[in-house]
Amino acid sequence: MPDGRHEHEQAIAGTGMGGTMDLGVDEAETLEKRPEGPDGSGPGGRPRSLWSDAWRDLRRNPVFIVSALVILFLLFISLWPSAIASGSPLKCDLSKAQEGSRAGHPFGFDGQGCDVYTRTVYGARTSVAVGVLATLGVAVLGSVLGALAGFFGGVWDSVLSRITDVFFAIPVVLGGLVLLSVITSNTVWPVIGFIVLLGWPQISRIARGSVITAKQNDYVQAARALGASNSRLVLRHIAPNAVAPVIVVATIALGTYIALEATLSYLGVGLKPPSVSWGIDISAASPYIRNAPHALLWPSGALAITVLAFIMLGDAVRDALDPKLR
Numbered sequence: 097m098p099d100g101r102h103e104h105e106q107a108i109a110g111t112g113m114g115g116t117m118d119l120g121v122d123e124a125e126t127l128e129k130r131p132e133g134p135d136g137s138g139p140g141g142r143p144r145s146l147w148s149d150a151w152r153d154l155r156r157n158p159v160f161i162v163s164a165l166v167i168l169f170l171l172f173i174s175l176w177p178s179a180i181a182s183g184s185p186l187k188c189d190l191s192k193a194q195e196g197s198r199a200g201h202p203f204g205f206d207g208q209g210c211d212v213y214t215r216t217v218y219g220a221r222t223s224v225a226v227g228v229l230a231t232l233g234v235a236v237l238g239s240v241l242g243a244l245a246g247f248f249g250g251v252w253d254s255v256l257s258r259i260t261d262v263f264f265a266i267p268v269v270l271g272g273l274v275l276l277s278v279i280t281s282n283t284v285w286p287v288i289g290f291i292v293l294l295g296w297p298q299i300s301r302i303a304r305g306s307v308i309t310a311k312q313n314d315y316v317q318a319a320r321a322l323g324a325s326n327s328r329l330v331l332r333h334i335a336p337n338a339v340a341p342v343i344v345v346a347t348i349a350l351g352t353y354i355a356l357e358a359t360l361s362y363l364g365v366g367l368k369p370p371s372v373s374w375g376i377d378i379s380a381a382s383p384y385i386r387n388a389p390h391a392l393l394w395p396s397g398a399l400a401i402t403v404l405a406f407i408m409l410g411d412a413v414r415d416a417l418d419p420k421l422r
Contacts, residue, residue, distance in 0.1 A: 150416035160412035166405040173217055174224040181217040185210065185372045194388035206377065206391040207384055216394050219374040222367060223402060226284050226291070227354040233292035234353075235346045238299025243338070245300070246307030247330055253304070260297035268294055269359065276365040287366050291353050302345050306338035313337070340417040348410030351403040358399050374399045 154160045173180060188210040196204045203212035245256040272290055279286045307330075310316065316333050324333070360366030361375025369376060374395040381391035 153416040154412060157412050159408050163405045163408040163412065166401065167409060170220050170224055170402060174221040177218045177221060181214045183211050183214045185215045185218040186370055194384060196390060203394045204390045206381055207388065212391050212394050215372055215377055216398050218372045219377060219395060220398065222284060222371065222373045223354045223357060226287055226357040227350045230288045230291040230295065230353045231346050231350040233288065234295040234299050234349065235342060237292060238296035239303045239342055241296065242300035242303030243307045243330060246304035247311060260300055263294060263297045266294060268356065272360045273363065273365055276360060282368050282371050284367065287357055287360060291356060295349065299342060299345060302341050303338065306341050307334055310334045310338040344410060344414040344417060347413050348407055351406030355403045
């Protein structure tokens with residue numbers, strides 16, 4: 097070694113099986129350092145899961161950030177509306193009917209002399225409550241029925257498929273007019289029950305398809321060969337890998353359920369006075385839209401922003417959870 101160098105210096109590395117192998121210096125250093133990815137994961141690190149990858153993508157998505165902030169604000173005013181609206185939504189003064197904005201009443205007054213700002217703020221509570229509770233009911237009922245049909249198949253799958261076809265054939269608005277017109281309750285529960293009744297087939301079909309796809313994977317077949325019970329297969333191996341499409345569809349559907357509640361309330365079969373709802377306010381303000389357009393525009397704008405925020409959130413979640421879109 098005249099100059100202390102070799103053009104092709106070699107290093108000897110143990111194979112871990114009692115032998116050795118010749119490696120170049122650069123290759124030996126590569127094995128020693130074990131390069132990591134930009135987020136700290138790599139061949140020697142813990143592999144990232146679908147959910148961790150999805151959360152990483154969501155944090156970098158401006159659509160998700162904006163929609164999440166809007167939804168958090170809606171949840172805040174739904175739980176504590178008095179924090180930004182000091183008055184009562186049921187307190188009205190006919191002498192101020194259809195008046196425009198003034199100090200302390202930035203949105204003006206409606207046809208009954210009620211403060212539009214206060215009613216718009218308190219209307220968020222009803223809309224968010226109906227949307228969230230209806231979505232939970234639809235997701236739970238649809239996921240359970242769809243998972244059972246997809247996992248067991250056979251007669252159960254055939255019967256459930258025919259039942260879902262029947263429910264898909266029922267027009268939503270027409271069904272609401274027929275079913276809710278005979279109910280006199282002023283609470284949100286009849287509307288929630290109606291949405292769950294007609295909304296579960298969509299989630300059921302999504303869950304069924306996801307379970308059918310997941311149960312064909314090798315890890316499920318291996319668990320079955322090792323003697324895993326059906327409940328363990330569904331809860332431990334299939335459900336965690338089939339729930340992503342259900343979450344995406346349910347998130348997008350939440351916004352449509354809020355719009356459906358407003359539509360039914362506008363038609364007079366959903367929530368009824370003295371309940372406070374954007375649909376009720378839009379219906380009441382429609383006859384005098386030329387004289388007092390503010391009474392219609394503010395609740396309509398709040399409804400549109402709310403529905404758009406949930407749909408945008410669902411789109412962002414779909415993009416993050418669908419590996420094909422990466």
